[in-house]
Amino acid sequence: MTKEELYQQILQKQSYLCVGLDSDIEKIPARFKSETDPVLAFNKYIIDQTADFCVGYKINTAFYESNGAAGWETMQKTLAHIPQNIFTIADAKRGDIGNTVHQYAKAFFKTLDFNSITVAPYMGKDSVSPFLEYAQKWVILLALTSNPSSQDFQFLSINQDKKTLFEEVLTRSQEWTNDEAMMYVVGATQASMLQKIRSLAPKHFLLVPGVGAQGGSLQEVSKYGMNSQIGLLVNSSRGIIFSENPKESARKLQQEMQQHIEEYHKK
């Protein structure tokens, strides 16, 4: 999917919502548990309920891998149920080098036909390049994460205090490709950092997890993160999929997002 196609879908749906399919089998409603593949049945239900209100689905691979080979089959079948025009994210946080990354690219862009994958930056450009050989596929690089221990390394001062590690990740990685093939993960609990991030990456889409259950504010994220092509994919997982009414939860977020889009255009 191209950036323009994603943008057009955002405009059409007036939404930059991404629904996270963190479909923990322990937490899905009891009525699905008698199905042959409970997680798949649950995912299909969630997708059918929310597809009108979101522009992306994020599949957190850990929740599928924990069920082994059967879990990978569930992931594959879930992906097949997502409407073609909706952006798909393998939240896999892979990161390796050389022929290994080529295998990961094959796994997520060919064997599974995801539009994008999240990638960890620690090993540098080599971890990213093989993914970029696939046209219209995206790398979503971890920049700033929403967990308490993001402080351990991401905020370290480098190059004599001139910047932090996550800022260096944001700037260095822009030498590898452009905003038509790369996005960044930016934790929503760090909304105060969004202004800085936008100054370093004004045009890139940002994938923002952590709104809802993790405490991020949609209003702040939208205020500081939005750009002229919206430039945001805000993810909500548990807050939608395990809510009493996933359709209404998604619609409510979409309506809030529509307001934020309107406010942006008034500026």
Next chain:
Amino acid sequence: MTKEELYQQILQKQSYLCVGLDSDIEKIPARFKSETDPVLAFNKYIIDQTADFCVGYKINTAFYESNGAAGWETMQKTLAHIPQNIFTIADAKRGDIGNTVHQYAKAFFKTLDFNSITVAPYMGKDSVSPFLEYAQKWVILLALTSNPSSQDFQFLSINQDKKTLFEEVLTRSQEWTNDEAMMYVVGATQASMLQKIRSLAPKHFLLVPGVGAQGGSLQEVSKYGMNSQIGLLVNSSRGIIFSENPKESARKLQQEMQQHIEEYHKK
């Protein structure tokens, strides 16, 4: 597996060899291709040929994920074929937070019964802690990797030039657990760095990939990396599994290692 058990196995076999099952289906010998599961048949052959000479097997998950659900089944069956007393490594380089890491831990320590998993450090302590809840299981944290672009971030100077990022990873992570539950990945092409690493982590086991195909020298790694409990797992993948005679290739490396162990004890 405990550290002592691993050490005893090293002493018994006079080897610190780890065989990497990077079993690319494109590269395995033609005679396996008619099997129902060619990669599994190949892996069983390699394990049978090499088990006397190595103390560990490293399964690079990318090579299995690229074949989707079937690949995960191959991984599971491969693991079942590895003798119980040999150390197993899921070279998965996972790294995430909160309930997601719990799912990865379940995937690799319960659904699949690996002894250890490689983990990426970027997200900090939260990416590691859930793995540590499993007794006698190991986290092998990426510290210094053997690829050219390890320069991008791992060698950045932090805290006003006092140290580099990979050194900070080595020291900070020792606050999270000890050398009975954590090892470090240290690329063998960086043998010159091993002295520094040993000064920061004298007692930890180091998993050293990159010997052989990637150009690392076993002699240098052994000279600078060995400690009183040997403290090394040196991995070779392609150099063994795709050699004409995997058994002899493994035996040859074991014999070299035996010499290095003897030299160490002469010192």
